[in-house]
Amino acid sequence: MNAQRKPGFYLALLSTLFAVSVVVLGAFTRLVDAGLGCPDWPTCYGHIWAPQTELEIAMANEAYPEIPVDLNKTWPEMVHRYLASTLGLLIIGLVVIAVRNRHREGQPVKLPIFLLAFVCLQGAFGAWTVTLKLWPQVVTAHLLGGFTTFALLAVLTFRLSGLRFPALSAKRVRRVLKPLAAWTLVAVIVQVFLGGWTTSNYAALACPDFPKCQTQWWPDLNFQDAFDFAHPIGPNYLGGQLEIPARTAIHLTHRIGAVVVTVLTLALAFVLVQQRQRGWALLLTGLLAAQVALGISNVVLGLPLIVAVLHNLGGALLLLSVALLNVILNRKEVAYV
Template sequence: MTNDTKKKGFYLALIATLLASIVVGLGAYTRLVHAGLGCPDWPGCYGFLTVPDEAHEIAHAESLYPEAPVEVDKGWAEMIHRYVAGTLMLLVLAIVIQAIRHRREPSQPIKLPIFILLLITLQAAFGMWTVTLKLWPQVVTAHLLGGFATFSLLFLLTLRLSGWLKGRSVARSAAKSVGVLKGLGVLSLLVVIGQVSLGGWVSSNYAALACPDLPMCQGQWLPPMNFSEGFDVGQDIGPNYLGGQLHAEARTAIHFAHRIGALLTTLLVISLVLISFRKAATLDIESQSSGNKLRMLSWCILLLLIAQVSLGLSNIIWSLPLNVAVAHNLGGALLLLSLVAYNYFLFGGEQSSGKLATWRAEA
């Protein structure tokens, strides 16, 4: 990647993507230390801009919120997450302003930055509702998915501005062959999104330790489960969901579904990687750079999948250690990003100038 391929806003988008990864990690940490209600109001904390820590401030805060005693550590976990998320929103606003200023330049993205700004604004609303609705699982899961979507789209914007994974046109004779990769790529992306959604539902309903053993669950292959309660998206709004409200069999159903989803996701993504390696080997010598990029993306997907599965198993074996659980959350985000990059490359992204890449027909 050379400097002349980068478009205006590349470095801002790159910084925003890195900052979004921190926001995702902080969000996971906040949930895992049960600090989602560390500040019972929004956007401040007990009516303060920072966490009250002086005796008179704590006394005043608890007089305003007698049902929520001040826990300084949890308050800071929540507020730091808000501060960093707010900084990210300002950075995205700067990206939009720059995109508008340079909108007349060739291939300068404008719709994507604006959409990201709208999405992160909605994310701020979900952050507020997470607190005001007392960790209602539907909102918590939507907030997590919104964070992953923001991270993914900022990464996509960075790719577009970098000029690195410029897509290549595919010869008509090989369209069917490449179509297999495109179909598997999209399907894998959708399945990973579904698995991330299941992971969010596990987290928001405190079901991570519902099955404390491997490979069975509670010493049984099919333990007692209540799927209707576990996946009842019509749960009442009102109770404080800190620590969860579901019965044990409902949490077991959620955890079990996540395990099955992990197995199916693993099989599908491994199939995608193996077929990608095979297709990359059929590239003509003129398209060797494209073949190398496809192999590199496939290796990234495979390594991230292995890491993510290993982290998921470690969560169960060692009963959800904090650092492993946060890493598992970030691992899911990075696996998602790798598939975003894979599909962006495969579907063409920005068409390269010059000679079109061609694919040899399979032997």
């Protein structure tokens, strides 16, 4: 494996690491119920940070009586906003570098431009998360957008790194590895969506036991309300609006999705070992094992904050790994034997 780095590599690497902090703090903000720590956007109770003096807090409480000031919740919300804004500035820098070097062979240009457009859309979803009072559809889309931004920045970093990988068996890759990797990626994306839908509907503790749910293998479930994506706009969704059977259906579906992802990821790792790609196999199985352990711990330990945040991060890293493997398998530069 050799490398010939292209312009923008170090900025892309910094942006990827920065995106990790945005994903982690976003998870922290949701889990401490600080999504409405500031009920307006882009300011916080009309301030660039948060109201501080007694007079400012009194005026803020008068303006937003339904969401009184809680300084323990305003700071994670505002730090998250400023980190996300800084990430946008870094991506603008990547676009400038890409355009300036567009005539260099192999220099990615479309991906940085797409990333800039996507992060602008992500900013809009961040605003709608607040203004639509944690509407589950928007919260879930915002989470998916954060994971996607992180994955795309990592892919850009890989492309700018100039890394090359050992030769693979063309026949085996075409018939088995590429389709399996693609289906695994689809399963992980669906599972990330289910995780987002679980957290945005406050269903993480709908099943407080494991492996059963409410001491049963198949408790009372309401799938119709659980996956009704036409929730009305207007109510404050902090704490959730669904009844227990609907939340239980969401939680149990997320568990079933975890089983599907586990089977596909292990199958993918097995094929990678056959292809003498033990590093990739170990990476995927390690991330999978950590995710499963964290998911179970969330249930049996009652959703401790650090475990829940790490579970979000683990999902992002598993998505990134499978996505990057798919990119590698579909790149023209991959050598075959």
